[in-house]
Amino acid sequence: MSLARRQKVQVKILDPRLGSEFPLPATATPGSAGVDLRACIDAPLSLKPGETQLIPTGMAMYIGDSGLAALLLPRSGLGHKNGIVLGNLTGLIDSDYQGPLMVSLWNRGNQDFEIQPGDRIAQMILVPVIQPEFEVVDTFVDSERGAAGFGSSGQR
Numbered sequence: 001m002s003l004a005r006r007q008k009v010q011v012k013i014l015d016p017r018l019g020s021e022f023p024l025p026a027t028a029t030p031g032s033a034g035v036d037l038r039a040c041i042d043a044p045l046s047l048k049p050g051e052t053q054l055i056p057t058g059m060a061m062y063i064g065d066s067g068l069a070a071l072l073l074p075r076s077g078l079g080h081k082n083g084i085v086l087g088n089l090t091g092l093i094d095s096d097y098q099g100p101l102m103v104s105l106w107n108r109g110n111q112d113f114e115i116q117p118g119d120r121i122a123q124m125i126l127v128p129v130i131q132p133e134f135e136v137v138d139t140f141v142d143s144e145r146g147a148a149g150f151g152s153s154g155q156r
């Protein structure tokens with residue numbers, strides 16, 4: 001068994017309700033991979049079917065280590081039950097980004113969905129990063145798959 005690596009990440013509080021009225025994002029259980037982000041909006045907000053809105057999380061975050069990045073992902077309950085997912089499908093937070101952390105929230109469902117101030121709207125995970133350095137070649141060493149893809153192996 002291995003334990004998750006813990007990493008200090010600097011945050012700036014942009015909305016004073018974060019850390020007082022609304023808890024700061026934190027892992028909910030020892031085995032949680034993600035931390036939930038909260039909607040730091042001033043008033044309830046209704047997302048109509050098909051609508052996308054950029055929601056502030058009330059904080060800025062500076063990862064500051066190019067070997068790491070953060071991914072924003074939908075919460076499964078909101079996504080599955082209410083059709084509330086991300087307008088960019090997945091958010092990628094660069095290690096050098098210092099601006100406000102925003103969530104693009106998309107109602108892909110067919111009913112209005114109301115978000116209250118402080119609601120947990122998405123989750124964030126920290127992931128290791130490997131930066132590619134492309135090396136141009138004329139040929140590849142043959143692999144078993146070769147160029148076959150996009151369902152080439154069938155469904156069963």
Ligand SMILES: O=c1ccn([C@H]2C[C@H](O)[C@@H](COP(=O)(O)OP(=O)(O)OP(=O)(O)O)O2)c(=O)[nH]1
Nearest residue numbers: 072088090091092093094097100101102103104
């Ligand atoms: O859901 C998201 C996605 C991105 N960002 C911030 C952090 C990220 O580092 C920056 C740029 O994101 P990205 O590279 O995905 O967007 P872009 O459209 O390529 O913008 P840029 O030209 O600024 O890189 O925007 C968010 O706050 N939330």
Ligand SMILES: [Mg+2]
Nearest residue numbers: 092093094097
């Ligand atoms: Mg970019």
